[in-house]
Amino acid sequence: MTDQKDRSAIVNALAAMMNATSRRVSALFPGYFDEAKHNHYRDFGWPQNVTFSQIYAMYCRNGLARAAVKKTARKVWQDHPFLMEREEAHDETPVEADIRQRFADLRIWQRLAEADRRSMVGAYAGVILRLADDRRFAEPVDSVRGGLDGLVEIIPAWEGQLRVSTWDDDEMSETYGQPTMFQFNEAQVGNNAQGRNRAFEVHPDRVIVWSEDGTVHGRSMLEPGFNDLLTLEKITGAGGEGFWKNAKSSPVFEIDKEAQLSQMAQAMGVEASEIADALNTQTENWQKGFDQSLMLQGMKATTLGVTLPIPEHFRAGALENFAASVEMPKKILTGMQTGERASTEDASEWAQTCMGIRSDRVIPAIMEFVNRLERFGILPERDWFLSWADLTEAGIGEKIDRADKMASINERASRTGLGEVVFTSDEIRETVGKEPLSESDAFTDDDEADMEPPNDGEE
Numbered sequence: 001m002t003d004q005k006d007r008s009a010i011v012n013a014l015a016a017m018m019n020a021t022s023r024r025v026s027a028l029f030p031g032y033f034d035e036a037k038h039n040h041y042r043d044f045g046w047p048q049n050v051t052f053s054q055i056y057a058m059y060c061r062n063g064l065a066r067a068a069v070k071k072t073a074r075k076v077w078q079d080h081p082f083l084m085e086r087e088e089a090h091d092e093t094p095v096e097a098d099i100r101q102r103f104a105d106l107r108i109w110q111r112l113a114e115a116d117r118r119s120m121v122g123a124y125a126g127v128i129l130r131l132a133d134d135r136r137f138a139e140p141v142d143s144v145r146g147g148l149d150g151l152v153e154i155i156p157a158w159e160g161q162l163r164v165s166t167w168d169d170d171e172m173s174e175t176y177g178q179p180t181m182f183q184f185n186e187a188q189v190g191n192n193a194q195g196r197n198r199a200f201e202v203h204p205d206r207v208i209v210w211s212e213d214g215t216v217h218g219r220s221m222l223e224p225g226f227n228d229l230l231t232l233e234k235i236t237g238a239g240g241e242g243f244w245k246n247a248k249s250s251p252v253f254e255i256d257k258e259a260q261l262s263q264m265a266q267a268m269g270v271e272a273s274e275i276a277d278a279l280n281t282q283t284e285n286w287q288k289g290f291d292q293s294l295m296l297q298g299m300k301a302t303t304l305g306v307t308l309p310i311p312e313h314f315r316a317g318a319l320e321n322f323a324a325s326v327e328m329p330k331k332i333l334t335g336m337q338t339g340e341r342a343s344t345e346d347a348s349e350w351a352q353t354c355m356g357i358r359s360d361r362v363i364p365a366i367m368e369f370v371n372r373l374e375r376f377g378i379l380p381e382r383d384w385f386l387s388w389a390d391l392t393e394a395g396i397g398e399k400i401d402r403a404d405k406m407a408s409i410n411e412r413a414s415r416t417g418l419g420e421v422v423f424t425s426d427e428i429r430e431t432v433g434k435e436p437l438s439e440s441d442a443f444t445d446d447d448e449a450d451m452e453p454p455n456d457g458e459e
Helices: 002-028 040-044 052-061 063-076 094-106 108-121 226-247 261-268 272-287 312-325 330-334 344-376 396-415 425-431 445-451
Strands: 082-084 125-131 151-157 162-167 179-185 199-202 207-210 251-255 299-303 385-387
Touching: 052 063, 052 108, 052 226, 063 108, 063 226, 063 312, 063 330, 063 344, 082 094, 094 108, 094 151, 108 125, 108 151, 108 207, 108 344, 125 162, 125 179, 125 344, 207 344, 226 312, 312 330, 330 344, 344 385, 396 425
Parallel strands: none
Antiparallel strands: 082 385, 125 151, 125 207, 162 179, 179 199, 251 299
């Protein structure tokens, strides 16, 4: 019994010693033992935290990243909305006409679309309001005179250009946890070209934060698929470099056992001690062009070929993952490079996705912009309505197909002898977006002539 207890004690002591040793080794080499199997970021060369600079560089240099952002923005903003004083149908009012003209002069909708595009790249974007209120950007806004002329310019800003400089940390304040001042530096993102040197502090009254929730705590559209973009770059780069290396790989020199170094040096015009340097120079010159030649004496030059796997299989998985991360059908993302058009189901799903982005992200930001102008007195107080064409609405070809089917159903119903009309002419016209015909337009001249009473020769 005692021996068994001793053995158990020894086993426990050894286990404790091994655990302690393991902990010490893990402390010396963090990330390479217990958790190493699960740290995919380190194993696969992905960044642990993705910064705006990394995402912006990916957007600028990666075709898929740029296509995902620009195609989404282009679809969401495929046309421009209209700001209306009320929702029901009506003729354009003088106020609406003035707004349309002023917004066109300042290219308001185009600049808001640009801010939306930038917010997809970063965690957020900003719209800075330049107002004719005789105050600096860092000062709050009271009211602006001159109506629509009080809005001078709106400046779209990248996340990297517009940073929060101070926060409201007063728990009793209505704006607790919100920015109290922003810092704008236009040259912080992109090329520091002439005319991009504006830098100033800006009060939150003059900033519209454009993001999913209207705060600076959003997420980039490209962040979920960032690892897949890196994988695609590795596959593309490795494939291109591999094919180049195979086409012009470094030679391997095999010296014949009976070769005389002195004769080789004499042929190359160098000393015997300089043969290695001469070979390096000759090889370097040979690799610079496909039409160069090598001068060898007593040596044999061979190349090591590398068999490259077909990269498409590895690329397809990463491409599908990235397309899923941006909720975009793959054929819409890559276009017609494969010779196949996106299916009707893909196009319909993509339109619904963009309508969701417009409803949840874009329209609230636009209405915040409108409310801000209303608060400043630039716009009159109204129950403003944003009229925007539905992205999921069928095209004219699909509408005509529907109308044709409705007419065919009417024709088949009439053949039954019951004379039943399934769809009226007004319903068919509505399908293709046409208004119902008036009584005067419903009849042709011949029809009106047939309806006149016959002339019996009496006056």
